[in-house]
Amino acid sequence: MKHAIEAVNARHEPALRADYDALGEHLDRRGIDIAQIEAKVAAFGVAIPSWAAGTGGTRFARFPGAGEPRDIFDKLDDCGVVHALTGATPTVSLHIPWDKADPSDLLAKAEQVGLGFDAMNSNTFQDHAEMPLSFKYGSLSHTDRAVRDQAVAHNIDCIEIGRQIGSKALSVWVGDGSNFPGQSDFTRQLDRYMKSAHRIYDALPEDWRIFTEHKMYEPAFYSTVVQDWGTSLIIAQELGDKAQCLVDLGHHAPNVNIEMIVSRLKRQGKLAGFHFNDSKYGDDDLDAGAIDPYRLFLVFNELVDAPAGLAYMLDQSHNVTDPLESMMTSATEVLRAYAQALLVDRAALAGHQDANDALMASEALKVAFRTDVEPILAMARLKRGAAIRPVATYRKAGYRAQVAEQRPAAKGGGGGIV
Numbered sequence: 474m475k476h477a478i479e480a481v482n483a484r485h486e487p488a489l490r491a492d493y494d495a496l497g498e499h500l501d502r503r504g505i506d507i508a509q510i511e512a513k514v515a516a517f518g519v520a521i522p523s524w525a526a527g528t529g530g531t532r533f534a535r536f537p538g539a540g541e542p543r544d545i546f547d548k549l550d551d552c553g554v555v556h557a558l559t560g561a562t563p564t565v566s567l568h569i570p571w572d573k574a575d576p577s578d579l580l581a582k583a584e585q586v587g588l589g590f591d592a593m594n595s596n597t598f599q600d601h602a603e604m605p606l607s608f609k610y611g612s613l614s615h616t617d618r619a620v621r622d623q624a625v626a627h628n629i630d631c632i633e634i635g636r637q638i639g640s641k642a643l644s645v646w647v648g649d650g651s652n653f654p655g656q657s658d659f660t661r662q663l664d665r666y667m668k669s670a671h672r673i674y675d676a677l678p679e680d681w682r683i684f685t686e687h688k689m690y691e692p693a694f695y696s697t698v699v700q701d702w703g704t705s706l707i708i709a710q711e712l713g714d715k716a717q718c719l720v721d722l723g724h725h726a727p728n729v730n731i732e733m734i735v736s737r738l739k740r741q742g743k744l745a746g747f748h749f750n751d752s753k754y755g756d757d758d759l760d761a762g763a764i765d766p767y768r769l770f771l772v773f774n775e776l777v778d779a780p781a782g783l784a785y786m787l788d789q790s791h792n793v794t795d796p797l798e799s800m801m802t803s804a805t806e807v808l809r810a811y812a813q814a815l816l817v818d819r820a821a822l823a824g825h826q827d828a829n830d831a832l833m834a835s836e837a838l839k840v841a842f843r844t845d846v847e848p849i850l851a852m853a854r855l856k857r858g859a860a861i862r863p864v865a866t867y868r869k870a871g872y873r874a875q876v877a878e879q880r881p882a883a884k885g886g887g888g889g890i891v
């Protein structure tokens with residue numbers, strides 16, 4: 474990959490330098506130092522979830538592509554390629570049990586491909602081969618104490634694996650809910666959830682955090698235990714300082730003002746981070762920035778002055794594209810929105826807001842959003858040895874064809890929202 478990157482970069486570098494200098498002059502006239510923006514972009518990383526390396530699917534079907542990763546080690550190889558080409562995805566988020574392996578083997582592989590590990594993700598929304606009890610009717614909030622115990626033990630197991638590979642956080646999303654009115658007592662169900670969550674919280678190492686992630690619906694279609702940011706905030710507040718709320722762009726009712734949720738959680742010191750994707754109708758898990766890059770920009774407009782240490786991750790499902798190409802373009806879209814948000818003239822914006830000049834306040838955002846920051850992103854990639862043009866370089870290197878020869882074709886078949 475290194476050879477392909479150098480070869481393709483050499484062709485595009487002169488044009489990039491000319492574009493970068495021109496943008497630098499333009500930004501200088503606006504009182505912005507391009508080098509400062511570039512430095513911030515270069516320091517920004519977004520984690521990729523291991524499960525996104527394989528082709529996703531819907532509850533109807535999954536159509537795997539060539540060279541699907543067979544296990545976590547193939548996935549880490551793929552994620553390493555995404556990072557080598559973009560320089561923007563330094564960590565991988567593991568999902569247990571899907572990625573269960575010897576922690577020392579995980580560490581060795583990650584080091585080999587130049588990656589670290591982000592938050593651990595527990596899974597109590599499906600049954601595990603080695604577990605005696607079923608999560609069909611819930612997990613942390615199940616009516617049966619024994620099932621709750623099993624779900625708590627699984628989460629603590631995830632913490633233990635994470636501790637051995639350098640992770641510092643556990644993300645908890647449960648599918649618990651109900652499909653019929655009257656099926657569950659909302660209050661007692663949340664009470665049970667809280668008791669279970671406290672037991673997980675008590676097992677956190679000192680320097681760890683627990684992230685609670687809400688989702689409006691699915692797999693439960695009438696009610697969901699952690700259905701919105703209100704419940705998520707209640708959970709984080711009741712648990713304690715080490716608990717914070719994750720916001721996933723796809724997990725809201727249509728037309729909800731998501732950037733405002735970011736702002737509210739930030740104000741309360743309860744924002745854990747953000748999961749990026751895009752959607753048209755629901756939790757569509759489409760590529761970040763694919764449909765509404767302005768919404769992504771508005772989210773970053775709130776994130777840009779958020780405290781350091783937030784967890785940023787792509788969380789999307791690639792059904793019709795090469796997952797690695799989707800992850801490259803999505804990571805780039807995330808960085809683009811970040812760079813554009815950095816260009817907002819904050820002093821001018823605050824002045825327009827205080828003067829009740831709605832039109833000029835909106836324009837202050839639009840001026841930043843309309844700026845083509847691609848030369849900044851590409852220069853940041855070039856300087857760290859990544860690709861000026863990630864997807865073109867990836868295709869030129871022929872990586873997919875290579876792994877297709879090494880990895881037997883995966884079977885299609887059943888659904889698989891991951």
Ligand SMILES: [Mn+2]
Pocket residue numbers: 686721748788
């Ligand atoms: Mn998510």
